[in-house]
Amino acid sequence: MAATGLLLLVGLSRPNAAQPDLLPRGWAPGPLLPVTLGPATVTAVLAAAYLLGAAGVLVGLRRGARALRGWWGAGGLALGALLVAPFGSADHISYVAYGRILVMGGNPWVASPQTWAGGSDPVTSRVEAPWTEEPSVYGPAATLLHGLSAALGGPQLRQEVWVWQLLVVLAWLATRAALRAALPQRLHGRVDVAWTTNPLVLGVGVLGAHVDVVAAAFVAAGVALLARRPGPTGGLLAGAVLGLAASTKVTYGVGLLAVVGGVWLARRAPREAVARTVGLVAGSVLVAGALHAWAGPHVYDQLRRSRDAVSLATPWRPLFEALRGDLGEDQARSLVTLGAAVVAVVMAAALARATRPAAPQEEAGNRPAVLALWLVAVLALAYSLAAPYSLPWYDVLVWSALPALVPGTVDLLALARLAVMALAYVPGRVLGMTPAVEAASMGFRREVAPWLVLLLWVVTLGVSAAGARGGSGRWFGPPRAGSPPTPTR
Template sequence: MSHNASDAGDRAGVTRVRVRLGFLVASFALLLVVGLSLPHAAAPDLGPRGWAPGHLLPFALDPALVTAAMWTAYVLGAAAIVLAVTGSGGRELPRPVVAVLALLAALATPFGSGDHVSYAAYGRILALGDNPWLVSPNTWRGGTDPVVSRVEAPWTEEPSVYGPFATLIQGLTSHGGGDNLRQTVWLWQLIVIASWLAVRWALRRMLPGREARIDAIWTANPLVFSVGVLGAHVDLLATALVVLAVWAAHRHAGLGGAALAGTFAALAVSSKFTYAVVLLALLLAFQRRRLARGGVLLASTAVVAGALQLWAGPNVYDQIGRSAKAVALASPWRWFLEAFNGGPTVRSLISALAAVAAIGFAFCFFRLIRPHRESTVGARALAWLVVLTGAYALAAPYSLPWYDVIVWAGLPAVGAAAVAVVDLILLARLWIMTMAYTPGRVLGMTPAVEDVTMTVRTQVAPAVLLAVWAWLVRSAGRGGSRQQPADRPEGSAPRR
């Protein structure tokens, strides 16, 4: 290659890095403006701030502006991720940058849904001695409590769907926040931010040599940062517990490591039941002493989760059974439901078809990723998480953008042979879901904004997701058989 060609390639690489950095800065800036401004269509009013941080920006965004800001941030953020995964892979973030992002997230007000208000309500019901799995917010104490009465539609009549550990943490934040909603939510935000940092910490220890990819996929990912951290969703707490379970099995080779992994797994399952997927991922990742380690893993999970279940009582998972056949507006399955006029039989058929689709998508992801038998147990388990949770997120009739957080926590483990296609398929899914659920609340929108956003949610998103399904199947069929095993993290030796 001539010097001129080499210089041109270097200049193109530098330009690419600068463009990506510009996209990231603009995306994060827009998201933080949304989070730091006064209450608006994406962020419910949390009332007096008490000793918690207030709104740093003295203006409110109207519904059209907040929607445009979020959509622009998601487009720029997705473009930055495309540049990272198809180019140099990004750069490792300096610690001060990570600290600044965490600080700004702590100063922001959660947005994108009203779920954090529901968390505060369930925690307060528990903290004051009642059962959040039996009592709905609009009936508790006559609907006059200063925290619980602030729950927003459509969840005012719904008891808690979350597990005992997550609800216990919510109860602790309620004890700290008292009868002030903003204080309670802020303490919950600190839990979520700590979870986001814990995932980064654990991934860096399990995947040495991939620090830049971890930051490109996880830490400096505006879409994950928005729906997980700035959205203050319980899914980020559950994801951190899952990743810590994998770290425990990776760090400690013996049965003690399996027991510790089972403890973290139990806490994840007891936060949100679907996170039991970590058990299957670990069982598939174990090689040496698979039977013994698997037995200890399952036994410790059963003991810890069982103890939490006994403490919480028999009604913890009532809501899961009642909501099992829900179909989201942005799901392709919604078209199927409406085409046949709904009804219990159609919903049951959709559940069955979705289960078959999830198995098929998992097989497709397996062909593309092929978790490496010679890599570390942590890398294998994380890759299996991508296979399993990626398939579930794509196939589930009821799925929301923050359900993808666990997928992206495992994605840094996927090796270079499969990186581009898997990253881009999952990015397409996360991007269209973030666009579909903007601003995210059912309150505070003008009719014109509601019409536009509902068109994206009910018409554009299902069509894009159908295209993503086809893309995954085609990629697995054409390229899966030619994929090489996922690469071992640089600088690491095979373990267990």
């Protein structure tokens, strides 16, 4: 609770180094606390919140906390989230700016916020670095939601952002509902520790109003449909929702791969597995295909241009800096991208060996969903660890799927990764820092975080090797006798 209170303090106060100025507020909530936190203060408050939050999550995961009763607790957190202004980045301004370009008749995958309307638009002109000159990198489903926010809230920036916050909070609540529907009741406590009350997920994802929360909700909903609607219609609907996930952010296409994998690993009759796979793929292709046909050929132009980006807090950044002097920037980026692909495969294999899904053979009804979420967690964590461009909110998908895993070292790996990245990106914005705060923030981001993430690579490989020697690696069958139950970035 202390960690969440500190996060709310940042969001309820006046604009600061973590929270961009969205005023005038119009009919949306404005600052409720008449205080302005200085750059050093807001950085310290956020760092303390994430450290306290990580400690609380660790205790909750180790002790196996009980599930929240009903929806009152989650509803209270949702209300708090809707009263704050988003913080930790200025990404939410770019979201609604792309939406405004869309509803005003432009193409957000071609026009940049800075150039739209000659730079005089009341919303797009307030986009902050590093997105002022960048067209959208988001998929058509996300952009339609951005457009909805702009249409309902425009033309005032704070109103548009608040509508977007409402969509994010609803997605966060929907994820909890989907996980409770997909997983057996004994895992609902892990759902609330890892997702609902996790201050790190709340801070970097929900209170930061990041699109990743929406994409994760689509993945969780697809898994829930897989669990609750086992027939052909359920497969088609699940595939359609997973198509929405991939059309929100392209990396969330991993959801379809994981769900198909869960169907086959559940060891159902081959005919049934084929039928469900066909339904899943067909539903996904129909929805994603229709959305991309509407969006046009430029949807991923900016994504292709930025695919070789290397963020500051990853282990790839020091290597990139060392290589580009001798090889040139383009070749150095290409080598880093290739290396990251190899490391991602290695990390995925290691995590698959080191973890187990939390559904025993006798829980046949939940088994495909649990296996699907296990694969989501493995693949998403491998990507977060290995990607050359990675930010704290990229871990949202990991934490939405983590409740489906047997508690173990993977909890610590995921927690350490998210905590390191959250600390590396406080206060978060490019603007508003004093030289001293910038030196401290960028120093940790550049000089400390990459080596801590590299250490997590080593630990992951070590845990995998130990699991293989101990015979506690992947597990799809019934338990053995005597075994326990189961750039500026």
